[in-house]
Each structure stands twice: as structure tokens, then as C-alpha cells.
Amino acid sequence: MFRNEVLYAQDIYRNETRSLRHLTLLNEEVWQVGFILVSDFSFVGFSSAIEPLRMVNRISRRTIYSWKCYSLEGNAVTASNGINLNVDGALSDIDKLSTVIVIGGNELNRQSHPELLNKLKYLVSHGVAVGAVCTGSQILAKAGLLNGYKCTVHWEIMDSLIEEFPDLDVTGNLYEVDRNRFTCAGGTSALDMMISLIMIQNNREIASQVADMLILQRIREGNESQRMPIRGRIGIRHPKLLAAISLMESSLEEPLTCRKLADQVNISIRQLDRLFRRYLSTSPAQYYLGLRLSKARFLLVQSSMSVIEVALACGFTSASHFSKCYRQKFSCAPSEERV
Structure with a gap:
């Protein structure tokens, strides 16, 4: 058992370097993103994460980002606002992705399915960068994928995350990008996190154009507070x-x-x-x-x-x-x- 854990940790270490190297897009490379939607997922968090990618493609007039959505068994998922969303496949269909982003929501006790946790571990061991929106951070934590990384989560659930995982480096920031892990508080903070990633992978000019198209007065920094004064x-x-x-x-x-x-x-x-x-x-x-x-x-x-x-x-x-x-x-x- 211990030997398997050591080998798993070594796989993660080797593949983190590969993920970091791929944060900067190569010419003509398409960055493939998989969104994992759990039951009762945050619709505003999901749309805030996916729309900046669409906007980059529109501004660049070529496909820089592609994406697919997945659920546990490939069935349609109901968002927290009651809208049903069809997906492209089940967790078992995930293949050849650059990044996976878990979109969290309500009813956390029913979202951390063992199959999901195991799939996330497998993807990380194969060099896939992993992110989370809103309470998706808690799912990553349950999979052991935030150990040694800075992370954040929605302010309402921050205390329970710290209570359950006291060794995690949890901040109260809007979003955190730490090597090949990125997490945000949810809501519209997903916009800022994704634009920050776009800036890293492309350049500030494209990121600024995306913000402008999305009617953002400015791109918020990750270390800004989540809550209004x-x-x-x-x-x-x-x-x-x-x-x-x-x-x-x-x-x-x-x-x-x-x-x-x-x-x-x-x-x-x-x-x-x-x-x-x-x-x-x-x-x-x-x-x-x-x-x-x-x-x-x-x-x-x-x-x-x-x-x-x-x-x-x-x-x-x-x-x-x-x-x-x-x-x-x-x-x-x-x-x-x-x-």
C-alpha cells in the first residue's frame, strides 16, 4: 500500500513539470478543457469559466481552446438554478485533455463520489492540470490534490474546508493559481481566474480584449477579497x-x-x-x-x-x-x- 502511494506521488511530481511547461501555449496548439459538472452545480460559475475561452477563439479567429462537459455517468446534470444541461460524456470518456475543471455547487455531501476522486487522481498522474470553481475545491481536497498548494473556496464554506483539511493552505483570496492547480471562490471570480490563465497562456493584450468584451471594468487580482466591504x-x-x-x-x-x-x-x-x-x-x-x-x-x-x-x-x-x-x-x- 505504502509503495503504491510513493509511486503515485512520484508520478505527480514528474508530470507537474510537464503541466507547467504546457501552461504557455505553443503555436497552433489547441488547449483542450474538460468541465466536470456535479449535481446542483453553480451555473454562474460554469458560464463565467467557459465564456472567456469562447471569447479568446472569437478574438483570435482560430480555435485556441476547445472544451467538453462531463458528468459522473454521462447523464444530463441539473444546475443549482434548475436548468438541465446535456453533457458530452461520462467520466470514463475523458481522454486527451490539457485541463480539467470541477464546477462545484450545493449539496457537497453527495458530490465527492469515489469514481470522481479516483478519476481526478488518475488525470493528475498523467500530467493534466486541474482546477476548481466554487465548492469544487473541496472535491479536489478530498482527492488529496491540493496538498502542498495554495487554494481558495467560496467564503461560506471556507471554515468547513479548513476544519476538514487543517493542513491545507487555504486563503480568503478571490482565486489562486499555484503551478498546475487553480481554484476560485465561485460566482464571477471564475471570470477573473480564467482571464488570468488566458494572460499566462497567451498575452495581456488578448486577456484585456476578453475583459473588454465581457464588460469588465478591470481584471481583478487573485489576492483581492471575496466579499464586499x-x-x-x-x-x-x-x-x-x-x-x-x-x-x-x-x-x-x-x-x-x-x-x-x-x-x-x-x-x-x-x-x-x-x-x-x-x-x-x-x-x-x-x-x-x-x-x-x-x-x-x-x-x-x-x-x-x-x-x-x-x-x-x-x-x-x-x-x-x-x-x-x-x-x-x-x-x-x-x-x-x-x-
Whole structure:
């Protein structure tokens, strides 16, 4: 068993060099991309990844990129928006590709099929570059293909990815391109990641033309933040209130008391309470609880963490208290989210 793992690791090492060498396209070379669509995949992530490739071909007036779509058994796949998409084949039909990109989505617990994980390992061992959009990063992680690489994932699932794979180098960036692995947060960040790859494989001029055709004001850098600033998300500009909410969002696992929150933003508890009630029509404690419960709901739906693990990750030390608060907010028990 150990010998097979060593041989597999050696195959990956030898073929990474080959993949890196092929990141720059040769004259008249066609870069063949395979998109693997899992059930409930992100349609916006998929279209954001494929459209820049189409645009390169249009601008260049020749086929620089070709692509095919695959599903587990070759059947049509339903996207998260309910649209059914026919594919070109099953995983077993994948052959002679330069790159494979996994398009993730919801229902993560049902997407990491052993056949998919094994296929990804096989492709990497044969020199294929591998990428992921949105929660596809978690599938690559389950296949062991992100060990030793920088990676990113959608901010909603970042905590559960780190919890499940504590040794991974997970960033909160928009996208990461690390040798022959590339991952992005999902949504429109796939546009930026693909344009970045186009720039590497072609040149800045073509990449800029693609961005211009796609009505992008600029090409975002990979190290930019995924989320809008709090000010833009909640439509409030009061600096003390924004600072308090920022502290809350960064301390969900170990919640701060209202006293500590007030002290850290240099106001009294009474002033803190007034700010929340004036601008958000709620108390600081209730707002904080809402943030923790919203995170809990996502972890219950999107991760394999147990209910008690989710409770602890969201700052609840008592399972009964967590269940009571959860039921009050969402009208169901935490365990019912997985039925």
C-alpha cells in the first residue's frame, strides 16, 4: 500500500513539470478543457469559466481552446438554478485533455463520489492540470490534490474546508493559481481566474480584449477579497458600528461579550446598543446570534460536520441551547436540515 502511494506521488511530481511547461501555449496548439459538472452545480460559475475561452477563439479567429462537459455517468446534470444541461460524456470518456475543471455547487455531501476522486487522481498522474470553481475545491481536497498548494473556496464554506483539511493552505483570496492547480471562490471570480490563465497562456493584450468584451471594468487580482466591504453589504457608514460588526464576523467560534465589543471600538455598552437599535433595529446580542446561526445553517447543509461540531464552530457550548436558538430562528431542529 505504502509503495503504491510513493509511486503515485512520484508520478505527480514528474508530470507537474510537464503541466507547467504546457501552461504557455505553443503555436497552433489547441488547449483542450474538460468541465466536470456535479449535481446542483453553480451555473454562474460554469458560464463565467467557459465564456472567456469562447471569447479568446472569437478574438483570435482560430480555435485556441476547445472544451467538453462531463458528468459522473454521462447523464444530463441539473444546475443549482434548475436548468438541465446535456453533457458530452461520462467520466470514463475523458481522454486527451490539457485541463480539467470541477464546477462545484450545493449539496457537497453527495458530490465527492469515489469514481470522481479516483478519476481526478488518475488525470493528475498523467500530467493534466486541474482546477476548481466554487465548492469544487473541496472535491479536489478530498482527492488529496491540493496538498502542498495554495487554494481558495467560496467564503461560506471556507471554515468547513479548513476544519476538514487543517493542513491545507487555504486563503480568503478571490482565486489562486499555484503551478498546475487553480481554484476560485465561485460566482464571477471564475471570470477573473480564467482571464488570468488566458494572460499566462497567451498575452495581456488578448486577456484585456476578453475583459473588454465581457464588460469588465478591470481584471481583478487573485489576492483581492471575496466579499464586499461591510459598508456596502449592509448600507451603513457609521465607523463604530462597522468596526463592531467586523469584530463579530471574525469571532463567531469564540463570541465576544458586548462589554469586550464596546471596549474594542472605544464606546460604552449603552452607546453600542443604541447604534445597533438605531441602524439595524435589533440589539447587538441578537445581531451577533443571527450571524452565528446563519453560519451554522450553512455548515449543516454544506458540510459533513456533526451537529455538535457545527454548534462548537459557531460558538455554542451547549447542544440543547444551540438547538433551541436554531429552532427559534429557522422553525426546525438542526438535525432536520439534513433530512
